[in-house]
Amino acid sequence: MEVTVKIFRYNPEKDQRGNYVTYKVEADENDRVLDVLEFIKGKEDGTLSFRRSCAHGVCGSDAMRINGRNMLACKVLIRDIGANITVEPLLGLKIAKDLIVDMEPFFDNYKKVLPYFINDSALPEGGRERLQSPEDRARFDESTKCILCAACTTSCPSYWANGEYYGPAAIVTAHRFIFDSRDEAAGERLQILAETDGVARCHTAYNCTEACPREIKITKAIGEVKLAMITGKLD
Amino acid sequence: MGLKRDVSLSAGLRYKGPAGYLTYILHRIGGLGMAIFIAVHMLASFVGGRTGGFLNGIYENWAFQIFIFFCVLFHAINGLRITILDLWPKLLDYQTEAIWIEWAVFIPLFGISVFVIISTALGG
Numbered sequence: 001m002e003v004t005v006k007i008f009r010y011n012p013e014k015d016q017r018g019n020y021v022t023y024k025v026e027a028d029e030n031d032r033v034l035d036v037l038e039f040i041k042g043k044e045d046g047t048l049s050f051r052r053s054c055a056h057g058v059c060g061s062d063a064m065r066i067n068g069r070n071m072l073a074c075k076v077l078i079r080d081i082g083a084n085i086t087v088e089p090l091l092g093l094k095i096a097k098d099l100i101v102d103m104e105p106f107f108d109n110y111k112k113v114l115p116y117f118i119n120d121s122a123l124p125e126g127g128r129e130r131l132q133s134p135e136d137r138a139r140f141d142e143s144t145k146c147i148l149c150a151a152c153t154t155s156c157p158s159y160w161a162n163g164e165y166y167g168p169a170a171i172v173t174a175h176r177f178i179f180d181s182r183d184e185a186a187g188e189r190l191q192i193l194a195e196t197d198g199v200a201r202c203h204t205a206y207n208c209t210e211a212c213p214r215e216i217k218i219t220k221a222i223g224e225v226k227l228a229m230i231t232g233k234l235d
Numbered sequence: 236m237g238l239k240r241d242v243s244l245s246a247g248l249r250y251k252g253p254a255g256y257l258t259y260i261l262h263r264i265g266g267l268g269m270a271i272f273i274a275v276h277m278l279a280s281f282v283g284g285r286t287g288g289f290l291n292g293i294y295e296n297w298a299f300q301i302f303i304f305f306c307v308l309f310h311a312i313n314g315l316r317i318t319i320l321d322l323w324p325k326l327l328d329y330q331t332e333a334i335w336i337e338w339a340v341f342i343p344l345f346g347i348s349v350f351v352i353i354s355t356a357l358g359g
Binding site: 010012017018065067068069091092093094095096097102155157160161163203204205206207209210217219220223224226227 | 237238239240242246247249250251252253254255256259262317320321322324325327328330
């Protein structure tokens with residue numbers, strides 16, 4: 001089938017502003033958008049720039065706006081979105097070139113929530129591991145799935161309005177550690193998230209949950225963090 | 236080098252979010268509508284006279300009343316949904332259903348209100 005692909009193009013060395021270029025290519029309905037982009041880059045226009053790495057929905061490199069909604073290009077089949085495709089970079093981040101955005105602000109916000117395990121108490125006697133029950137592990141299982149693709153954060157209108165907002169991805173990561181029974185810095189993280197640019201900026205637009213390629217219930221995770229903040233309880 | 240963050244209103248509105256995004260947008264329009272109504276109302280009371288009468292005429296107009304009732308009712312019902320989901324995050328599993336319930340409550344209430352406003356306007 002013939003596929004019409006309209007791609008946002010921007011070359012920082014030449015262009016003052018971005019523009020759209022349309023390509024017509026042959027593709028199979030079972031091809032992914034990433035395959036089509038690879039084909040265009042390989043056969044039609046080698047200057048097209050986009051990120052990709054594993055191409056299997058695990059690394060999160062190829063998050064972009066496809067037909068107006070954030071998705072991973074490697075997880076979307078042509079048959080599911082039709083023969084007319086518009087591909088644009090993620091919203092709310094500076095565009096470096098074509099579909100490549102500057103992820104630094106995203107990772108800066110991510111670092112603010114202390115995205116690592118904190119436990120300064122002595123290790124359990126006779127053991128090298130801090131054990132955890134399956135129930136306690138299940139409490140934060142959902143939020144361990146995040147691949148930091150930024151599809152959620154850049155679909156959030158609160159983040160578009162204010163780039164200082166930590167964003168859904170950072171809060172999901174905070175959730176992963178706040179509800180980990182072995183971690184000891186939940187209070188510190190909740191305090192960080194209680195700041196002006198923390199969870200209060202979430203207005204439950206729900207875009208993040210829909211955009212997440214890992215199907216994490218992000219709004220729910222943010223809701224649980226909000227409740228923990230209000231009640232001071234992690235139940 | 237590089238393009239700045241694209242956060243224009245038109246770019247945001249073009250994002251194809253789910254049903255929750257529509258309610259998010261309408262919630263803001265509702266808030267803005269109420270702020271306009273209160274501002275016009277206060278201004279009318281403040282200036283008085285002919286100008287006050289003219290301003291009163293704006294928000295007493297039946298079309299404006301339909302608009303303002305939409306703003307108030309939608310803002311209230313959507314706010315209630317958000318509050319309930321914020322207090323009981325487990326219910327966020329049923330976010331989509333909650334939005335359907337919201338519309339199921341809003342549409343008949345708004346429909347009846349529009350009917351009453353229009354029939355009063357035509358009858359009066």
